[in-house]
Amino acid sequence: MFWIAFFMCLLMVYALGSWLPKLMIQAGYSLGASMIFLFALNIGGMVGAIGGGALADKFHIKPVLTIMFTVGAIALIFLGFKSPQFILYTLIAIAGAATIGSQILLYTFVAQFYPATVRSTGMGWASGIGRIGAIVGPVLTGALLTLELPHQMNFLVIAVPGFIAALAIFFVNLNASVEKTQTAEAPTTQQNIVGNTIN
Template sequence: MREWNLSPVEGGLIGSYGFFGMMLGAICFGVLADWFGRRNVLVVSVFLFSVFMFLCAFATGPVSFSLFRFVGGVGIGGIMPNVLALLTDYAPTRLRNTMTGIVLCCFSLGSILAPALALLMLPGLGWRSLYWVAILPVPFLPFMVRHFRESPAVLLARGRTDELRALLARVNPDAAIALDAELEVGTRQSPGGLPLAELFRNRRALATIMIGVAFFMCLLMINGLTIWLPGFMVGAGYALGSGLPFLIILNVGAVAGTLVLGRLADRWGTKRVLIPMFVVSAVALSLLGFADGFAILAVLVFVAGACTTGSQNIAYSFVSQYYRPSMRATGIGLASAVGRVGAIVGPTYGGILLSLSLPAELNFVSFAVPGVIAALAFWFVRAGATPGQEVSEPLPAVADSRGAS
């Protein structure tokens, strides 16, 4: 900001361009992936993110910097829908939520490492050096092209059955597939249907809207709490430096919650875990305003992190399993994009609460309300009763002409 003589408002606006790019990328690359294949779109997304974030280090002014951040944000937005869609395509049904949780924990670990890297590089190399590391994924792109496999639904749609047979044999060598067996996807897209429009057809409209509401509320809660937790703790009468330990506990709880809830979701069903955990998160946040003593507060903050970020990560797994393969990446992308809006609103929401000088108890209760709304929204999403089988339609299956899967 000092280098280009930017005001705080201008600096905040530039920072928001990346978030808007992420929203656009999540929707557009989600749709494109369902049309042209997940692997190719994922590779393009990583390339855009890596190259344009790297170019931010060489920006000559705020205009070029904003442009690079926006395009890089588009790439970032396309990564998560396609990673999760590919993971769901190939993960064993009994481990889908667990494996999704592990992958999303890597996102969280990256968020933890980023500020640590900044502490090491900023003093001696300046802010531009932080963008140098963005180029590191580029050398791995040939590895992705060579070793990442396309979605079975895409391979079938393109008539590449021989490639699919070989791939299935590698994934599960024990599953013998007869040479004359006819392969088909258990759920098919309506002829000529657009993936984005399909999300609102065949009694899916209410579920798609409610998923969007839940993602908006949850990411509002997570981002707002992450940014304003130190301020809330100061408002509750704690020392200024006390917010940092609580923020660390919140993030540790998020990682632990993601792993534990993923395993529970595989055992009991994702929806059966999500709804009560969102309620627990609301209760924990509400109690923060009334608790006294570091130990009790630490436990409540840990539970809040586990049940907010942990539940949100498992919600991604729910969405990836709810929609059939022909619209899976689109569904994840739309939910992620709506969630990004909540992530932008969250910090503003927290700032308004602090500006009103409300009692500390009301600040925490106000952030608990979105958790209750998220739980209610998921309650309206119709899901199967079998754990791990969240969709009302069959999940993709490889079947022979007699219907055996």
Template sequence: MRKIDVSSVIDNSTFTKTHATVLGWCILLILFDGYDLVVFGSVISSLKDDWGVSTSVLGTIGSLTLIGSLIGSFICGMLADKIGRKNVIIACVLVFAVFTLLTGLTDSLIAFAFFRFFAGIGLGGIPPLVVTLTSEYSPKKMRNIMVGIMFSGYSIGGICVALLGIWVIPNLGWQWMFYIGAIPLLLLPIIIKSMPESIYYYIKKGQLSKAQHMLSRLNTDYVPQDGDQLIIEQETKDVPVAKLFKEGRAKATILFWVICFMGLLLVYGLSTWLPQMMMASGFALTSSLLFLLSLNIGAIIGSITGGFIADRIGSKKVLATLYSLGGICLFLLAFNPTVWILYLLVAFAGAASIGAQNLNNAFISSYYPSSMRSTGLGTALCVGRVGAIIGPSLGGYLLAGSAPVYICFIAFAIPAFIAAMAIYALPMTTTNAAHRAKSIEITS
């Protein structure tokens, strides 16, 4: 009777069609998640013209979406450990797509805010689930780059907003931006049929034949046999969040929370208000949306390049460099350089905000044992969503108060520098390698 270490089988696998399937679905899901979270920033100017809404009220509505995301991130991250990643992902897609469609259909500001809040619940649940699923299915030597590629989907969603907004908003109206965001409703039957579930969830629920089948598809060196014992890390009876502070993980957990708070404040503050900040600097709407395009192109380059380098020199060095660079670039934007330098600085800011947050998600996921990955990342993103809520409100407050645009850029540079300092303070090595939980045997 063989004892099979599940993590070892996955870690030592080479990239296969099954890896590509998981990665492809996660990219698509995070693409629409990114689209639906960024789309609000592209229609702010239209909402002000059509409904006469003040900048500060729009900032509050932007934060309402992220309050919903905070709730979704917290609930779904822990719920997935109990009922499965795939089931929760399907529920999240249904929720955010339906309420995004309703957002485009309404002509009431109150209903608009209400629908954005509930769409946010579904949107908030997806990032911790797809990063965990991608990490669980990734070979160890490719984990950072796979998560980096997967999270580039978020920025592709932002690019779609920028490119579509240039033509769709003037010609079809802002409502169509939300209709497009509801497309995942059409994909639900395919997701239900073909998206894989977590192998660890199969094992926990005693569905061992499914787990063996998926392991053999991931790693052809593993040939399932009757009587194989699949060994996974044992879960203790601690309250899930309490586990994050056990076995020397407390310092890193708190620092990850700080990094997520500052990182998501930066991400959602810039994604919501960058077009308006550039319009306040004298650019037309079309040019301002091109800056949003530049931000997200930089984010893709930062995610993929940063993930590639992190697999070789470690995530800590890469993240510390990116956040420091982001703070510097945002500070330099305050001096209103020439337009091409502006595009370059905005691209670097994208790499060091959205791109860095993507890599940080991979870092958090790889830090914790598999039995608490969803909880670890989910709670970190839950704290981070508080920063995400503050970001749009902060930008709206500064712009509504007629603050000089350079003050807005400096205000967003500060969180980047704080995140960099928190990264520098992280332990040099992850603790889950030194403090691995005891294993249990699950017999077919």
């Protein structure tokens, strides 16, 4: 599930980072406005990483990531339609938060999930598979642009990996995580101490 999430997330990050200006030009916006959209995307990524981290501390990183990916995918779908300038920048910032911001949070989730003995291996595999998505993303988007499809369809295709990533994170089994294992073992240890004291 982590591999799928990393693959899909980095696919979106690099697809948008490489082709967003071109996608917006195809949607009828000027080159200058399209470059500002790229700026909004990265600002959204910064806010998403900080805000998502704060929310993950308050709740849990799994539901936060699931919601972020879902909301980001919906924002990308709406980007395919004409909207007022403020709404447009907001949608792009949300897309940035859900892609760039979520990618940063994914590393944290993996680090929290695995025990220390295999943490580097787990992180390395997830990151390595994710880099395949980083290669596929720009290539796929470039191929889409050569097909000259309606720009709504381009954004819809880029949004689909967001839903897949949300589904992958949703299916991560927290009961197998080191966090849950330590929590489950703690009462047993305390009961043993109490039992030894009584004896």
